[in-house]
Amino acid sequence: MITHRRSLSPLVGASVIIAFAACPVVALASDAWWNAAWPYRREITLESFQPSGLPGEDIAVVTMPTAGKTLKDASDIRVVTPGGRLRRHRVLMTGPGDVVQVAFAVQANLRRYFVYYGNPSPGSSEPLEIRRGLLMEAWPRPAGPVKTFKQVENLFLKTGHPIGRQFRSRIFLGHNPFGRDFNVASKFTGYLICPKPGRYTFCTSSTHASYLLIDDEVVVSNGGYHRAYGDTRAQGAIELSAGLHKLTVYHVSDPKKLIIVAAWQPPGGKRIWPIPAGAFAKVIYTECGPMTSYGQGLAIDFLQTHEGESFIAGRHYQRYNFRALQVGPVGQSIAWNWDFGDGQTARGDEVQHVFLADGLYKVKLAARTSAGLLDRTNRIAVSRCWDQVTMEGLDSVTRQGEIIATYNFDRLNVAGMVHAVEIFALADMPEGILAVGEAFVKRKKARAQAVSVVMSEYTKVLLSRGQVVAAVNALTKAETISANATVRAGMLIKAGRIKLDEMSDHEGAMEFFKLAQERYLPLVGAVGIRDARIGMGDVYFAKGDYKKALAAYQIARNAPGLDNPARVAVRRGSFARYVEDYLRRGLHAAAEEELSKWEHDIPADKLVGYSALLRGQMLAGSQRHKEAAVTLMQAVKVNPASTYSPDLLMLAAECYRAESMHPESRASLQMIVDKYPESSLAEQASKQLSR
DSSP states (O other), X not given: OOOOSOSSOXXXXXXXXXXXXXXXXXXXXXXXXXXXXXXXXXXXXXXXOOOOOOSSOOEEEEEEEOTTOSOTTOTTOEEEOTTSOEEOEEEEEEOSBSEEEEEEEOOTTOOEEEEEEOOSSOOOOOBOOOOSSEEEEEEEOOSSOOSSHHHHHHHHHTOOSOSEEEEOSSSEESSOTTSSOOSEEEEEEEEEEESSSEEEEEEEEESSOEEEEETTEEEEEEOSSOOOXXXXXXXXXXXXXXXXXXXXXXXXXXXXXXOEEEEEEOTTOSSOEEOOGGGBOOOEEOEEEEEEETTOOOEEEEEEEEEEEEEETTEEEEEEEEEEEEESOOOSSOOEEEEOSSSOEEESSEEEEEESSOEEEEEEEEEEETTEEEEEEEEEEEOOOGGGTTOOOOOOHHHHXXXXXXXXXXXXXXXXXXXXXXXXXXXXXXXXXHHHHHHHTTOSOOOHHHHHHHHHHHHHHHHHTTOHHHHHHHHHHHTTTOSOHHHHHHHHHHHHHHHHHTTOOHHHHHHHHHHHHHHHHHHHHHHHTHHHHHHHHHHHHHXXXXXXXXXXXXXXXXXXXXXXXXXXXXXXXXXXXXXXXHHHTTOHHHHHHHHHHHHHHSGGGGGTSHHHHHHHHHHHHTTOHHHHHHHHHHHHHHOTTOTTHHHHHHHHHHHHHHTTOHHHHHHHHHHHHHHOTTSTHHHHHHHXXXX
């Protein structure tokens, strides 16, 4: 069995393009069934064919789904003419999934053929000698020297099971078409049409060893371990007659990169160029019709094509198009139902689907017809289309997000939920995030990373819409999903933060923080529960209780690594300088992020007043004046003895004034005059009050 890592994606230079009108009705072939021992067949039609007149048989290639009805090695494949004559063939690859690629000898002036399969005891068949096109075969590279052709030839004798086999248009590769780049030993066998007799010069450039043979004679020796040169130093010449000549290239690639180029200069040519696709004898690429069964007059079938790929959050996602086919008069109005094998379903004769993970999926099409309930199943191998990795034109995150938004998330696995949320977040599709989040919190268990990712995005959307109660409820449900104690504690702590920061529910917030500490302190230790203790301090801060807030912050302690007073002083100074610089440059978002780090690493600094003053400046600079005023007044309330209190009150007065809250502004100024008469700001406050 020859496998390669692709499904019915187009092959570069050897595409099998399957294009039917939307859900066509295919007439049943009138040709008699060749042999009842082969219960399945597909019709093959060559759109156009002119015999080449070259030595050997002309070749056609077809890629077709099998519905899992072939033998594992596809030895049951037979290619037959409508008149019942067998044609020699060769199976180029099978799988992964239910797919097979077959090359077969075509008969002059005959355009229609049938591929039969499904016989469990098929016996042997006459092999096809391919003398057309350019066939590439690849294997994992065996160990061994590659300095001479004899060494490379011996190395290829040690190759095991191929990783892929397919026709190429030319030898001009910078990637491995059968998967990720790795140690590859590849062999190209092509048939050149030399336009005239004379002296032909050939050249190769490759990562590590490559050898080029013409009619089994070594012409270019490019052995050893080396990079791919940008010149024609590895070349050789040979006298050739006009007509068909066999070209063979052996290549043993670099462990990390596959690069191989074969070039030539025909007689009279001015320079050496890569051998063009038109220099090789033509191979005919054709289409397959729907699958029919012996004795069954009506059927449904489907074909799929790889349509696109996206690269989102460090992962690739594949988009496929699926088309339904009718075989015979199965009815005019049919409800087509798809099951993609990943928990998702769809309806319609043609649908698009994005798979959220690579793998082998059992895709099923079912329909109730005049012949009753019919169905067809194919295993689809979803992976990157490796021949397109260097091409431009990735799907946009929005394009794939719109398809994924139609999914039933209750039936999606947890990993798929994480991927969907990441896609929706990047595509700015909050409705999709809400749908995933609602399904996610119904789960009984999920990995810690999944809980963290999904709940972070889900609660963010809920809060942006003012659904604070829903956010708290979702977090309390999420606490039970993960087996990880740190994540479970984190859900309760986040619920407490929402109670405190969004709802000003001090008692409700304290309940969550205490609950997190009681349940998980024995499991995660002081560091794991630190945010709960900071939250308790923040509740006391909001209440204006300086002593209890300080005690809670001291129990929480500074961030790990900040237990030395000298280190704390350096870190505090660094935070202050960064925030001051960001504010001078108007980088308010960066200032806010740095302030949050500061108050998290050294929580007791919240009580000093300077970080609160900088936060007030940041909020005012962001035109969030009311929020700034509340923050500043809260800092004064919890520590009225702070040396920064007059500055906090003056800035609060300015923020209230910006919101036309003049009584509150005057009250702030009056506090400076009454409580801080020794401050240099008292006189300024008095003048403003007298206006």
